[in-house]
Amino acid sequence: MYRVDLNSDLGESFGRYTIGNDDKIIPLITSANVACGYHASDPVVMDKTLAMAKEAGIRVGAHPGYPDLMGFGRRNMAVAPAEAKAYTLYQLGALDAFCRVHGLKMQHVKPHGAFYNMAAKDYELSQAICQAVKEFDDSLIVLALSGGELARAAKDMGLRTALEVFADRAYEEDGSLVNRRKEGAMITDENEAIARVVRMIKEKKVTAITGKDIPIQADSVCVHGDGAKALAFVEKIRSTLTAEGVELCSLDEIV
Numbered sequence: 524m525y526r527v528d529l530n531s532d533l534g535e536s537f538g539r540y541t542i543g544n545d546d547k548i549i550p551l552i553t554s555a556n557v558a559c560g561y562h563a564s565d566p567v568v569m570d571k572t573l574a575m576a577k578e579a580g581i582r583v584g585a586h587p588g589y590p591d592l593m594g595f596g597r598r599n600m601a602v603a604p605a606e607a608k609a610y611t612l613y614q615l616g617a618l619d620a621f622c623r624v625h626g627l628k629m630q631h632v633k634p635h636g637a638f639y640n641m642a643a644k645d646y647e648l649s650q651a652i653c654q655a656v657k658e659f660d661d662s663l664i665v666l667a668l669s670g671g672e673l674a675r676a677a678k679d680m681g682l683r684t685a686l687e688v689f690a691d692r693a694y695e696e697d698g699s700l701v702n703r704r705k706e707g708a709m710i711t712d713e714n715e716a717i718a719r720v721v722r723m724i725k726e727k728k729v730t731a732i733t734g735k736d737i738p739i740q741a742d743s744v745c746v747h748g749d750g751a752k753a754l755a756f757v758e759k760i761r762s763t764l765t766a767e768g769v770e771l772c773s774l775d776e777i778v
Contacts, residue, residue, distance in 0.1 A: 525724050525769040526777055528685065528743035529761065530554040530666065532586055532635065534572035535563035535595075535749070545572060548748035550579045551757045553773045556633045556666070559614035562588030562596025569618060573625045582773040583622065584631035584666065587614035587652075588638050596636035597703075604651035607638075611655035619659075631685065631774050632656050633666035634673070643671030643699060653680045664774050669740045670698035685742040685774045688723045690716045690760060693732045698739065701732050713756050717763050720744055724769055742777050 533549065534557040535542045542563065549555060555576050558564035564572075576583045587610065588596030602610070615632065622629050634642055634652060642649045649672045656663050657680055665677035669686040677684040691710045693701040701708040710716040723729050723741040731737050746757045764771060 525767075526772055527724055527741055527764065527769055528553050528774045528777060529746055529757070529771055530556055530584075530633070530687070530743050530774075531746050531748045531757070532556045532558070532633075533576075533748060534558045534568050534586075536568045537563055537565055537592065543749040544754055545748060546575060547754050548746075548757055549575050549581060551754075551761055552581060552746065553771055554582045554584060554630060554666075554743065556584050556586035556631075556635075557618055558586050558588070558635065559618045561590045561610065561614055562592065562594075562635050562638075566621075569621050570624075573618075573621045573627060577625050577627055582630040582775060583618075583627055584629060584633055584664070584774075585615050585618045586633055586635050587611050588635035591637075596638065599637045599641060604647055607648055607651040608655045611652050612659060615655065615659045629660070629663060631664040631666045633687070639668070639673070640700065642673040643668040646672045646676055649673040649676035650680070653677050653682055657682060664778055666743060666774065668698070668700070670738070683778050685778045686740040687743045687745055688720070688729070688739055688741040689745050690720050690756075691747060694729055694737065694739075696731045696733055696735055696737060698737060705732075707732055713752065713759060716756070717760050720760060721763065721767050721769075724764075725767070743774060
């Protein structure tokens with residue numbers, strides 16, 4: 524039996540600026556990564572996002588990023604491990620306040636953007652993030668790039684770890700995501716993207732941008748909710764996975 528979680532980065536609106544189709548995406552996924560105010564979101568948006576998640580019956584996790592609202596958390600920052608740990612703790616606490624009010628239990632933690640990509644290659648940074656998670660709540664699942672350093676640090680620290688793959692991103696041969704600035708970084712053909720996801724789940728392989736097949740583990744598939752065709756894509760990936768005999772369930776049921 525094949526099982527996979529469908530996750531999406533949500534709650535990324537800010538003030539009068541609306542990003543994504545959260546209200547439409549939430550009923551179609553199994554886990555929501557909720558921005559915590561550093562790269563996006565604000566208290567009102569966090570509150571509304573958790574209310575929608577609760578109504579839809581899906582699980583929620585924290586999506587901490589670098590303190591970079593203007594750059595949407597996608598710019599690399601040079602921070603000491605102690606700072607990275609404090610940034611993570613601060614954002615976990617912020618989201619947890621709203622979880623408590625809504626009667627929700629936080630399921631997982633997935634860093635955002637540059638925080639995620641840098642952690643995937645930097646074991647020391649990953650340790651700092653994982654230390655924050657462990658000290659805050661050691662039952663939380665760390666959602667990390669398949670084959671990356673964050674996943675290794677989480678496992679080394681005894682934390683539950685779920686490995687994530689991306690439907691619409693190209694991979695380098697080392698398993699890292701192709702930089703968004705490079706040509707071919709985004710998979711724009713939805714049929715190709717879905718076929719890649721099915722192969723990642725069933726064969727545990729993906730074709731890198733070089734054309735070489737590399738090993739990969741898919742506990743969770745990230746589907747972005749802010750593209751022009753995001754809603755249609757998520758609907759199609761759900762129906763295709765179901766037709767392929769893949770059960771959709773939350774991370775708690777997988778790891």
